[in-house]
Amino acid sequence: MLQMQNINKIFRTELVETHALREFNLTVNAGEFVTVTGPSGSGKTTFLNIAGLLEEVSQGKYLLDGVDVVGLKDRELSRLRNEKIGFIFQSFNLIPDLNLFENIDVPLRYRGFSSKERKRRIEEALEKVGLAARLKHMPAQLSGGQQQRVAIARALAGEPKFLLADEPTGNLDSLMARQVMELLKDINKQGTTIVMVTHDPALARSGQRNIQIVDGQVSDFSLFNNQKQEFNSQTEQVNTKETEAV
Amino acid sequence: MFKYYLQLAWKSLIGTPVVTSLMLLAIALGIASSIGTLSIYHMMSMDPIPEKSQQLFALQLKSYDENQTNWGGYDDGFPAQITYQDAVNLRRGNIAKRQTAMLRITFAVQLEDSDFTPKLERSRAADREFFSMFNAEFEYGGTWDKSADEQGQKMAVIGERLNRELFGGGDNVGKQVSLNQKSFTIVGILKVWEPTPMFYDVNGSAFNDTEQIFVPFSLLPIYEYPSSGNNSSWKNEDIFTYQDKLQSETHWIQYWVELVDKPQKENYQDYLSAYIENQKQAGRFTRKDAAADLKNVTQWLSYNEVVSKDNSVLVGLSFLLLIVCLVNTIGLLLAKFLRRAPEIGVRRALGASQGQVFIQHLVEVGLLGLMGGTLGIILTQLALWLLRTNYSSYKLIANMDMVMLLTAPSIAILATVLAGIYPAWKICRTQPSIYLKCQ
Numbered sequence A: 001m002l003q004m005q006n007i008n009k010i011f012r013t014e015l016v017e018t019h020a021l022r023e024f025n026l027t028v029n030a031g032e033f034v035t036v037t038g039p040s041g042s043g044k045t046t047f048l049n050i051a052g053l054l055e056e057v058s059q060g061k062y063l064l065d066g067v068d069v070v071g072l073k074d075r076e077l078s079r080l081r082n083e084k085i086g087f088i089f090q091s092f093n094l095i096p097d098l099n100l101f102e103n104i105d106v107p108l109r110y111r112g113f114s115s116k117e118r119k120r121r122i123e124e125a126l127e128k129v130g131l132a133a134r135l136k137h138m139p140a141q142l143s144g145g146q147q148q149r150v151a152i153a154r155a156l157a158g159e160p161k162f163l164l165a166d167e168p169t170g171n172l173d174s175l176m177a178r179q180v181m182e183l184l185k186d187i188n189k190q191g192t193t194i195v196m197v198t199h200d201p202a203l204a205r206s207g208q209r210n211i212q213i214v215d216g217q218v219s220d221f222s223l224f225n226n227q228k229q230e231f232n233s234q235t236e237q238v239n240t241k242e243t244e245a246v
Numbered sequence B: 001m002f003k004y005y006l007q008l009a010w011k012s013l014i015g016t017p018v019v020t021s022l023m024l025l026a027i028a029l030g031i032a033s034s035i036g037t038l039s040i041y042h043m044m045s046m047d048p049i050p051e052k053s054q055q056l057f058a059l060q061l062k063s064y065d066e067n068q069t070n071w072g073g074y075d076d077g078f079p080a081q082i083t084y085q086d087a088v089n090l091r092r093g094n095i096a097k098r099q100t101a102m103l104r105i106t107f108a109v110q111l112e113d114s115d116f117t118p119k120l121e122r123s124r125a126a127d128r129e130f131f132s133m134f135n136a137e138f139e140y141g142g143t144w145d146k147s148a149d150e151q152g153q154k155m156a157v158i159g160e161r162l163n164r165e166l167f168g169g170g171d172n173v174g175k176q177v178s179l180n181q182k183s184f185t186i187v188g189i190l191k192v193w194e195p196t197p198m199f200y201d202v203n204g205s206a207f208n209d210t211e212q213i214f215v216p217f218s219l220l221p222i223y224e225y226p227s228s229g230n231n232s233s234w235k236n237e238d239i240f241t242y243q244d245k246l247q248s249e250t251h252w253i254q255y256w257v258e259l260v261d262k263p264q265k266e267n268y269q270d271y272l273s274a275y276i277e278n279q280k281q282a283g284r285f286t287r288k289d290a291a292a293d294l295k296n297v298t299q300w301l302s303y304n305e306v307v308s309k310d311n312s313v314l315v316g317l318s319f320l321l322l323i324v325c326l327v328n329t330i331g332l333l334l335a336k337f338l339r340r341a342p343e344i345g346v347r348r349a350l351g352a353s354q355g356q357v358f359i360q361h362l363v364e365v366g367l368l369g370l371m372g373g374t375l376g377i378i379l380t381q382l383a384l385w386l387l388r389t390n391y392s393s394y395k396l397i398a399n400m401d402m403v404m405l406l407t408a409p410s411i412a413i414l415a416t417v418l419a420g421i422y423p424a425w426k427i428c429r430t431q432p433s434i435y436l437k438c439q
Helices: A044-051 A074-084 A100-111 A115-128 A144-157 A174-189 A222-245 B002-015 B017-044 B084-091 B146-151 B160-167 B217-223 B242-247 B262-281 B297-303 B309-339 B341-349 B354-390 B402-428 B432-438
Strands: A002-012 A017-028 A033-037 A059-064 A085-088 A162-166 A193-197 A209-214 A217-220 B056-062 B098-110 B119-126 B138-141 B155-158 B176-179 B182-190 B213-216 B250-258 B291-296
Touching: A002 A044, A017 A044, A017 A217, A033 A044, A033 A174, A044 A162, A044 A193, A074 A085, A074 A100, A074 B354, A085 A144, A100 A115, A100 A144, A100 B341, A115 A144, A144 A174, A162 A174, A174 A193, B002 B017, B002 B354, B017 B309, B017 B354, B017 B402, B056 B262, B084 B098, B084 B242, B084 B250, B084 B262, B098 B213, B098 B217, B119 B217, B146 B217, B155 B160, B155 B176, B160 B182, B213 B217, B217 B242, B262 B291, B291 B297, B309 B341, B309 B354, B309 B402, B341 B354, B341 B402, B341 B432, B354 B402
Parallel strands: A033 A193, A033 A209, A085 A162, A162 A193, B119 B213, B155 B182
Antiparallel strands: A002 A017, A002 A059, A209 A217, B056 B250, B056 B291, B098 B119, B098 B176, B098 B250, B138 B182, B155 B213, B176 B182
């Protein structure tokens, strides 16, 4: 689904040159739920922006669903973003002047669906997140958890293959955070690839794979996780034998 | 998408009422000042008789003494009017399709009805063909007989307004009206006729109301009507009586001819050359380069600077004011659009391209321009109405015709869209990722 090879991202000002990502390599397979962690300033947001086609790379190769996106024009990038990617943000990023229906309608408008199709998708998406009865509500009339569910509905309405979530539970209390995570897991089970950035170690474990970004590079813990799993399994076997011997 | 952009634009405009009001006011004031001035300029410079403006000619004669150079106030040395003698002589020719000598006069108008308060009315002595030459149409009756042109009969054509004032309107052909205490028979009543500018006599102001009373030019020697227009003479003559004036070299008569095609014009020019030669032989025209000139309506209006250069400068200044207003609008639009950058960041993340964001904002400024333009037109109409009400000379020109009514919103939208290009470009170029974290 996502392949990044030797990605470099450099931010230049007159005085400073900042390497946000350096020789960054990552592959996310279709249907995976990958969590991304890392200290502040490590490059998580830059990775997310590049993954979401919101920023261009300085160097490297990026394939999204088989499409080489480096060097594409804005219009093509926007179309890809609209068709293949759904975004979920920490601060929900609902447009305050638009009601729920109109908020979810935004990406569908850019897709060029008919009004009938848009209506069907919006109602279905709101149904999925349990807010079907609040079509005409304004974002300010909802709780934080409800707003995030609307944001998820907006991301899902276009039926993207790839969901990018940036601290989706960061602004929510634990109960609401759990509800949102359950929702994301359900979405993933239905086949949507999810990459979620989080600071929360508990949430980081909820994905199938966790990667850590440090100083603009990936530290892949899958090997460590596998070794850890193998060690645990061996330990369990030893314990069982000891018990049997006793 | 256009409908969607319109919906977004409307939401955005009503969502920020104070900023929207300020921008609307700026655009409306700029549009009102520029369109108001342009409307007056447009009305002043309109061809008053487009179907005939190339066939009607004002006649000028350079007949003054050789010792005079460029007498008459014009660069080409042709005075605007001719002498009575020349007018009478030229009237005898029949080469032109139509012709008229004429003079602005003033009548004291009375009715036998004692309830009618006598009044002074701007009038004109002309020949019978005046009306058909200048496309003045009759509501009732028609022009006077040819015999009235030759012998001078007390017949009058009156205008629609005077007909209403005297009789309350209707067909009053055959009724009597007293002009300078002489009873005249009304032979014709004109429909509303207001050529703007009043090209056939631009002495004084070309934007006065047209005269309401017309009588035969041939009555001049009989009733000795004094001129209410310009009288100028290059010759030092003793003029004690009206007859002296008729025989003098005073230039006080306007003379127009209608020549339908080039051969007719050439024939008429030959006729004028022959006339000048004849007058030279008679010892009246003494200068070697005595000549005649014919200027059509367009040339005549330009020659007399009916629309002075000051008016063009004024139009330029009013458009400068529009630019100032638009610069203010650009500032407000920039502030408004950039405040919306987080929303645009979200839209970009959800699939809007830079082009779509740009068009969305241009539609908004277009709608703003349309609203500002409409308000501007209302303000313009109000200003023009005030001008018409307070200054009679603006009655005919302080108006917006259909051309200006269609031009005004186009200028408003175009100007506002031009003003909106930079803010729209600026907002569509913003980096969306900056705003997605912190909205």
